[in-house]
Amino acid sequence: xxxxxxxxxxxxxxxxxxxxxxxxxxxxxxxxxxxxxxxxxxxxxxxxxxxxxxxxxxxxxxxxxxxxxxxxxxxxxxxxxxxxxxxxxxxxxxxxxxxxxxxxxxxxxxxxxxxxxxxxxxxxxxxxxxxxxxxxxxxxxxxxxxxxxxxxxxxxxxxxxxxxxxxxxxxxxxxxxxxxxxxxxxxxxxxxxxxxxxxxxxxxxxxxxxxxxxxxxxxxxxxxxxxxxxxxxxxxxxxxxxxxxxxxxxxxxxxxxxxxxxxxxxxxxxxxxxxxxxxxxxxxxxxxxxxxxxxxxxxxxxxxxxxxxxxxxxxxxxxxxxxxxxxxxxxxxxxxxxxxxxxxxxxxxxxxxxxxxxxxxxxxxxxxx
Numbered sequence: 442x443x444x445x446x447x448x449x450x451x452x453x454x455x456x457x458x459x460x461x462x463x464x465x466x467x468x469x470x471x472x473x474x475x476x477x478x479x480x481x482x483x484x485x486x487x488x489x490x491x492x493x494x495x496x497x498x499x500x501x502x503x504x505x506x507x508x509x510x511x512x513x514x515x516x517x518x519x520x521x522x523x524x525x526x527x528x529x530x531x532x533x534x535x536x537x538x539x540x541x542x543x544x545x546x547x548x549x550x551x552x553x554x555x556x557x558x559x560x561x562x563x564x565x566x567x568x569x570x571x572x573x574x575x576x577x578x579x580x581x582x583x584x585x586x587x588x589x590x591x592x593x594x595x596x597x598x599x600x601x602x603x604x605x606x607x608x609x610x611x612x613x614x615x616x617x618x619x620x621x622x623x624x625x626x627x628x629x630x631x632x633x634x635x636x637x638x639x640x641x642x643x644x645x646x647x648x649x650x651x652x653x654x655x656x657x658x659x660x661x662x663x664x665x666x667x668x669x670x671x672x673x674x675x676x677x678x679x680x681x682x683x684x685x686x687x688x689x690x691x692x693x694x695x696x697x698x699x700x701x702x703x704x705x706x707x708x709x710x711x712x713x714x715x716x717x718x719x720x721x722x723x724x725x726x727x728x729x730x731x732x733x734x735x736x737x738x739x740x741x742x743x744x745x746x747x748x749x750x751x752x753x754x755x756x757x758x759x760x761x762x763x764x765x766x767x768x769x770x771x772x773x774x775x776x777x778x779x780x781x782x783x784x785x786x787x788x789x790x791x792x793x794x795x796x797x798x799x800x801x802x803x804x805x806x807x808x809x810x
Contacts, residue, residue, distance in 0.1 A: 477733035480551075481744045488547035491748055496540040499754035503533045506758050521604035522584050526761055528608050529577040533754040536570030539563040546637060553637040557628045560637040565622040569615055572657075574753055575711060576611045579664045581760070582703055586671035589678050589696065640725070647726045654722045661715045665707055672700045702760050710753040714746035 507530050510523065519527065542563045546553055553560050622638070629640045641650055679693050721743045723729035724736055731739075 477736050479736045479740045481741045484744045485547050485550050489544055492540050492544045495751050496537055499537045502758040503530050506530050506761055520601055524604035524608055525577050525581050529757055532570045532573040533757055535566050537754055539566045551634060553628055553635040560627040561623050564627050564638045565619055568619050568622055572615045575664055578703055579668055580607055582668045582671045586675055589675045643727050651726060654719055658715050658719050668707055672704060675700055706753055706756045710749050714750045717743050717746050
């Protein structure tokens with residue numbers, strides 16, 4: 442009795458689904474239902490604690506470096522390498538001053554509760570610091586390569602003016618294109634949360650965004666290749682030279698430590714992020730169709746690379762110890778003075794305690810009642 446009617450209803454349902462699917466409505470509804478929610482929950486606590494540590498250590502270290510350089514060298518005495526160091530420190534400090542805003546952001550579970558223009562400034566300085574640091578480490582490495590392989594010509598041609606021109610070129614080439622982060626709408630709404638530079642608008646043309654990330658990755662790996670080649674030549678030149686004195690051995694050891702530190706900063710801080718950035722961008726722009734589980738894994742890895750990226754602000758000051766003799770000398774003297782002052786303080790305390798004990802022994806015993 443009901444069978445013909447049920448068959449008729451099934452036929453009508455199938456026809457409706459087919460019609461909806463032809464219009465694209467059903468497929469869109471199905472995709473929306475199956476949409477993957479990607480968010481690395483662990484990052485909120487991790488970034489809050491990590492950025493707090495980086496802010497304290499990095500701000501103290503870089504401020505001390507900048508203070509020491511302004512104290513040791515007059516402006517007219519800054520040569521090429523010292524100009525690069527000062528600007529690298531400045532780039533780190535510009536990023537560090539924005540860390541309190543990122544700390545508040547992650548402490549609020551990725552919700553930007555501050556004015557939107559602060560999001561733009563934080564994003565701008567994050568980008569500028571990252572790639573100015575890469576550029577200045579690159580030119581510092583090339584300068585050391587010239588100094589090791591062509592010491593005489595380098596001494597004769599190393600000028601303050603060239604250092605200023607190279608520095609201006611780096612700030613302009615990186616700072617001007619990055620103005621995009623200042624004029625773009627950096628905040629986006631996701632449910633009840635306001636995100637800061639975490640999502641892209643995929644409703645329009647996303648090709649320029651993808652092209653931007655491709656160019657960034659290519660430029661980075663070109664700079665990294667330059668650093669690898671220069672450091673390889675530095676190591677080969679240093680190892681091939683016969684050591685005539687103990688001082689020469691010390692100089693070579695210091696140069697090798699410099700090479701190791703620069704490579705560590707690149708490999709630990711910058712390389713992981715740029716290996717993951719392009720696949721992550723393709724995923725976010727919905728140009729790479731992968732399973733939900735793989736999307737979550739890739740996003741987790743991307744967050745870890747951002748953690749490593751922030752460490753360069755603390756590692757950069759270590760490089761300065763191997764670059765200038767006067768800086769290293771004053772640093773060791775200051776550390777020695779701190780150590781001596783602590784030792785003196787302990788000795789004074791011990792002396793006072795001994796005097797109090799001796800004085801206590803000299804006092805007559807109080808008469809018993």
